[in-house]
Amino acid sequence: MSLIKPRTLSGFRDYLPSVMIPREALMQTAREVFRSYGFAPIDTPTLEYLEVLSGKGSDETDRQIYRFQDNGGREVGMRFDLTVPLARFAAQHIGVLGTPFKRYHIAPVWRGERPQKGRYREFVQCDFDTIGTESVLADIEAVAVINGLLQAIGFDRFTISINNRAVLTGLLEHLGLADKSVPVLRSLDKLAKIGREKTATEMCEAAEIDPSQAEAVLKLAECDGDAESIFSQLPEVTGGNELAASGIDRLQQIYQGAVASGVPANRLKVDVSIARGLDYYTGVIFETTLDDLPTIGSVCSGGRYDNLAGIYTKQHLPGIGASLGLDRLLAAMEQLNLLPTASTPAPVFVAYFDKDFRDDYLRLAANLRTAGIKTEVYPDAKKLGAQLKYADSHGFTAAIIAGGNEWNESRVQVKTLATQDKQDIAYSHESPDDLVAALNAIVN
Amino acid sequence: MSLIKPRTLSGFRDYLPSVMIPREALMQTAREVFRSYGFAPIDTPTLEYLEVLSGKGSDETDRQIYRFQDNGGREVGMRFDLTVPLARFAAQHIGVLGTPFKRYHIAPVWRGERPQKGRYREFVQCDFDTIGTESVLADIEAVAVINGLLQAIGFDRFTISINNRAVLTGLLEHLGLADKSVPVLRSLDKLAKIGREKTATEMCEAAEIDPSQAEAVLKLAECDGDAESIFSQLPEVTGGNELAASGIDRLQQIYQGAVASGVPANRLKVDVSIARGLDYYTGVIFETTLDDLPTIGSVCSGGRYDNLAGIYTKQHLPGIGASLGLDRLLAAMEQLNLLPTASTPAPVFVAYFDKDFRDDYLRLAANLRTAGIKTEVYPDAKKLGAQLKYADSHGFTAAIIAGGNEWNESRVQVKTLATQDKQDIAYSHESPDDLVAALNAIVN
Numbered sequence: 062m063s064l065i066k067p068r069t070l071s072g073f074r075d076y077l078p079s080v081m082i083p084r085e086a087l088m089q090t091a092r093e094v095f096r097s098y099g100f101a102p103i104d105t106p107t108l109e110y111l112e113v114l115s116g117k118g119s120d121e122t123d124r125q126i127y128r129f130q131d132n133g134g135r136e137v138g139m140r141f142d143l144t145v146p147l148a149r150f151a152a153q154h155i156g157v158l159g160t161p162f163k164r165y166h167i168a169p170v171w172r173g174e175r176p177q178k179g180r181y182r183e184f185v186q187c188d189f190d191t192i193g194t195e196s197v198l199a200d201i202e203a204v205a206v207i208n209g210l211l212q213a214i215g216f217d218r219f220t221i222s223i224n225n226r227a228v229l230t231g232l233l234e235h236l237g238l239a240d241k242s243v244p245v246l247r248s249l250d251k252l253a254k255i256g257r258e259k260t261a262t263e264m265c266e267a268a269e270i271d272p273s274q275a276e277a278v279l280k281l282a283e284c285d286g287d288a289e290s291i292f293s294q295l296p297e298v299t300g301g302n303e304l305a306a307s308g309i310d311r312l313q314q315i316y317q318g319a320v321a322s323g324v325p326a327n328r329l330k331v332d333v334s335i336a337r338g339l340d341y342y343t344g345v346i347f348e349t350t351l352d353d354l355p356t357i358g359s360v361c362s363g364g365r366y367d368n369l370a371g372i373y374t375k376q377h378l379p380g381i382g383a384s385l386g387l388d389r390l391l392a393a394m395e396q397l398n399l400l401p402t403a404s405t406p407a408p409v410f411v412a413y414f415d416k417d418f419r420d421d422y423l424r425l426a427a428n429l430r431t432a433g434i435k436t437e438v439y440p441d442a443k444k445l446g447a448q449l450k451y452a453d454s455h456g457f458t459a460a461i462i463a464g465g466n467e468w469n470e471s472r473v474q475v476k477t478l479a480t481q482d483k484q485d486i487a488y489s490h491e492s493p494d495d496l497v498a499a500l501n502a503i504v505n
Numbered sequence: 506m507s508l509i510k511p512r513t514l515s516g517f518r519d520y521l522p523s524v525m526i527p528r529e530a531l532m533q534t535a536r537e538v539f540r541s542y543g544f545a546p547i548d549t550p551t552l553e554y555l556e557v558l559s560g561k562g563s564d565e566t567d568r569q570i571y572r573f574q575d576n577g578g579r580e581v582g583m584r585f586d587l588t589v590p591l592a593r594f595a596a597q598h599i600g601v602l603g604t605p606f607k608r609y610h611i612a613p614v615w616r617g618e619r620p621q622k623g624r625y626r627e628f629v630q631c632d633f634d635t636i637g638t639e640s641v642l643a644d645i646e647a648v649a650v651i652n653g654l655l656q657a658i659g660f661d662r663f664t665i666s667i668n669n670r671a672v673l674t675g676l677l678e679h680l681g682l683a684d685k686s687v688p689v690l691r692s693l694d695k696l697a698k699i700g701r702e703k704t705a706t707e708m709c710e711a712a713e714i715d716p717s718q719a720e721a722v723l724k725l726a727e728c729d730g731d732a733e734s735i736f737s738q739l740p741e742v743t744g745g746n747e748l749a750a751s752g753i754d755r756l757q758q759i760y761q762g763a764v765a766s767g768v769p770a771n772r773l774k775v776d777v778s779i780a781r782g783l784d785y786y787t788g789v790i791f792e793t794t795l796d797d798l799p800t801i802g803s804v805c806s807g808g809r810y811d812n813l814a815g816i817y818t819k820q821h822l823p824g825i826g827a828s829l830g831l832d833r834l835l836a837a838m839e840q841l842n843l844l845p846t847a848s849t850p851a852p853v854f855v856a857y858f859d860k861d862f863r864d865d866y867l868r869l870a871a872n873l874r875t876a877g878i879k880t881e882v883y884p885d886a887k888k889l890g891a892q893l894k895y896a897d898s899h900g901f902t903a904a905i906i907a908g909g910n911e912w913n914e915s916r917v918q919v920k921t922l923a924t925q926d927k928q929d930i931a932y933s934h935e936s937p938d939d940l941v942a943a944l945n946a947i948v949n
Contacts, residue, residue, distance in 0.1 A: 064816065064817060064818065064819070065556055065557060065560045065816050065817055066817070067557065067593045067594075067596040067597040067814075067817040067818065068554065068557070068597065069549075069550055069553070069597075070550060070552055070553065070554060070575075070579065070581060071577070073550035073551075073552060074550065075547070075548070075549050075550070075594055075597070075598065076546075076547055076548035076549075077547060077598060077601070077602065078545035078546060078547060078602075078608065081545070081546040081547050081548055082545060082546060084546075084548075085536070085546050089533070092529070095850075096850035096851065096879055097851070097874045097879045097880070098851070098874075098879075098880075098881060099849050099850065099851035099854075099879065099880070099881025099882075100850075101522035101525070101526060101848060101849055101850055102520075102522060102525040102526060102528075102529050102850070103519070103520055103521060103522060103525050104519070104520035104525055104528075105513075105519050105520075106513055106514060106517035106518065106519070106627055107517075107551070107583075107613065107615070107627060108514055108517060108571075108615075108627070109513070109514065110512065110514060112509055113509060113511065113512070116509045127552075127573075127575065128573075129571075129572075129573030129574075130573075131514075131571065131617065132617045133515070135514065137514060139551075149511045150511075150519055152511040153511040153512065153513075153519070154519065154521060157521070158521065158522075158848075159895065159898070161883070161884050161885070161895075163881070164522065169551065171551070171552075173575065173576045183550055183551060183552070191884065194884040194885055196884040196885045196886075197863075198857065198863060198866075198867070198882065198884045198885075199884045201867060202867075202882070202884070205867070205871070209874075317864065318863065318864055318867055321864035321865075321867050321868050322864075322867040322868065322870075322871045323868070323871040323875075370511070372508065372509050373508060373509055373510070373511040374508065374511065375508070404545060404602075405543050405545055406539075406540035406543065406544070406545055406546070407540065407541070407542070407543035410543075413642065419641075419642060419762065420761065420762055420765035420766075421765075422642075423642070423645060423646075423649070423762055423765050423766045424765050424766065424767070426766075427649070427766045427767040430541045430542075430653075431767075435540055435541045435542075435543065436541070436542070436543070437542060437543025437607070438543075438642065438646070439605070440605050440635065440638040440640040440642045440643045440646070441605070441638055441640045441642075442640075451603065454603065
């Protein structure tokens with residue numbers, strides 16, 4: 062029989078243990094942070110009716126959906142984000158769930174886009190949302206959660222940029238350009254990339270506005286400095302518009318509340334130039350960048366929306382949420398050498414030395430696990446050198462070596478793999494405490 | 506615009522928080538047990554080349570694969586189990602991974618079978634395997650892992666049945682029926698359901714054997730009693746066949762090693778009648794049943810196989826593994842009232858009483874989180890009754906209530922929701938220790 066070539070599809074990848082171990086740790090950290098704020102987990106099907114998925118999407122999203130006809134002749138698709146399933150879920154279950162409804166959802170999504178370096182057709186999204194409230198407290202909490210996530214993952218130097226769509230919308234209203242927000246935002250989004258002059262020109266053309274209007278928009282986007290200074294500039298720059306004023310007030314409340322919630326002020330930046338591509342945000346918006354690696358872009362973004370599930374239900378469901386870019390963060394942590402490299406989750410390795418004592422190795426390992434020490438026993442009684450090579454290459458911290466002599470004398474040898482230090486430790490199955498203490502000293 | 510009906514596909518389901526909370530806890534417990542033995546996590550793509558997926562499957566499996574042509578014209582399918590992807594993964598990466606390779610994989614799989622009560626087209630599998638060793642130590646460890654899983658999940662009364670395919674194969678060899686194992690096994694599998702007589706008749710017809718041969722097979726399957734008694738009967742019942750003798754010896758080693766590893770002997774049952782449907786097991790096989798709910802069938806099954814990835818690589822990869830029936834266990838736990846019912850992961854609820862003190866509620870909650878207490882703040886300053894109703898219905902344990910008076914007097918009220926007990930506790934943002942202590946006493 063000829064062999065089938067083992068391979069993965071283009072744009073898809075295997076996760077080997079050395080990558081999957083920190084990836085699982087990241088997901089677990091995120092869960093713990095979400096839970097600590099009372100966000101509850103949900104899960105939804107991978108496959109949905111195509112009409113449910115493509116209901117509100119753009120043409121581009123639609124093209125990217127993995128779609129097919131199932132055996133029952135239904136048109137189905139694989140979810141391409143966690144927001145559309147959340148909207149469908151909320152519309153379907155909100156009567157049982159009640160509001161406010163706080164959920165997190167960590168799950169893969171699929172997009173048939175052209176694969177690029179660091180971008181895959183299957184990737185995990187990690188979202189949290191609070192639905193059914195317009196309270197600024199939920200906005201503040203979202204900022205605190207983002208701070209908590211990055212901090213718990215191990216980052217110290219990062220910046221959460223906050224803005225409120227109402228500020229720019231208010232200015233446009235003041236300028237008589239209320240209906241021009243989409244082309245204006247689209248041009249403004251390019252400011253950092255193409256510079257002031259080209260942005261102004263493009264804005265005038267795209268939105269059919271005059272240069273003084275473009276100038277007023279750019280002046281707003283260029284408000285810079287610390288939060289206090291920006292808050293003092295904004296009323297004038299927005300021409301005293303009322304909508305803008307209420308937007309500024311909300312931004313101030315969010316800023317102040319986040320600091321009260323323990324977010325260090327130097328991690329917060331009021332940035333009225335950020336817009337986020339999605340049309341669906343209507344209030345506050347967030348982006349988060351790593352100070353040591355700003356080029357990778359935002360690692361946690363989100364914002365407030367007026368109505369989550371309008372295409373599925375008449376119930377008005379405002380909310381706020383954000384999405385942690387898990388795989389982007391992993392790549393960043395790899396670049397910043399923040400990832401462990403072990404390919405085993407267990408720190409302690411037990412060499413299998415003498416077949417006559419097989420059940421003793423097993424019992425010793427069981428004793429260590431009972432004491433909370435993760436322990437692997439090598440399965441084959443091979444030469445010690447081969448076993449220790451395996452232990453080294455997998456990144457174990459300590460190895461336990463015992464042959465007939467050691468067992469008969471109620472002791473084992475403990476080897477610290479990084480330093481090659483060896484110690485003889487008294488051990489019997491009835492009195493494992495010395496060994497547990499010695500290992501805890503090495504492993505922790 | 507007309508609304509799109511929010512609904513899920515037949516055979517698929519949403520997981521609401523009250524179900525997803527224990528489901529996530531179950532998965533986390535499984536991960537911890539796997540890791541404690543040095544099993545490392547991996548992940549593989551949801552979509553694979555169809556030829557990779559259907560390479561070794563039966564016709565029935567093939568029919569159940571969700572398959573389609575992707576945008577690039579490739580024939581692809583969604584994985585229907587985690588074993589085929591493991592085989593492909595091992596064939597592709599074993600050079601980097603080395604052996605022994607110990608992995609766990611917890612991930613959804615999809616099967617387009619007719620939906621039935623309690624069976625879904627999308628469900629999570631939870632597998633562990635040790636690849637690249639024939640050592641009995643790996644077999645013993647598999648039994649210890651199964652015991653560790655069930656115990657950590659919270660079960661006390663369960664039975665791990667173990668058998669070795671070599672025992673029956675040896676008997677068939679002795680009877681001159683070595684080539685009849687498939688029809689004999691298929692008939693034998695029905696013993697419990699259709700009884701001795703009908704099984705014998707069917708076996709004679711299906712395998713074209715004579716009644717005395719069927720009698721010998723049934724006599725083996727009916728060996729009963731404690732392990733010692735079974736081990737003493739088996740040599741005679743298998744006619745002294747050598748292959749059977751080595752199979753019996755291995756079973757004895759597994760039994761003895763498992764007990765040495767801390768598996769209580771009363772949870773182990775040597776049962777030479779179990780066969781497992783899959784042809785691909787060649788050595789020891791396991792099934793696990795809950796003593797209080799035997800009718801739901803095996804909740805953790807597996808066994809040893811000769812060669813994992815023969816259709817993808819010439820490298821011989823023997824191994825052993827098992828699969829935890831996560832969703833079946835969840836259903837069992839629900840029936841046995843072992844599941845918590847809360848729809849929040851946080852035990853402490855903070856009522857939002859007085860808008861003037863918004864940032865104080867936030868800071869108090871931040872202080873509790875720092876002390877490790879998961880805490881939710883209600884986002885809207887609604888009437889207290891409505892807030893406490895929300896707290897009750899979500900299953901919070903304690904509520905913190907503070908209005909202007911309390912804040913000004915540096916105290917808060919703590920209400921134990923189950924008993925309606927109230928306490929006044931001194932609290933200031935600088936000295937949260939009394940409150941932390943009071944809550945820990947209620948929550949833990």
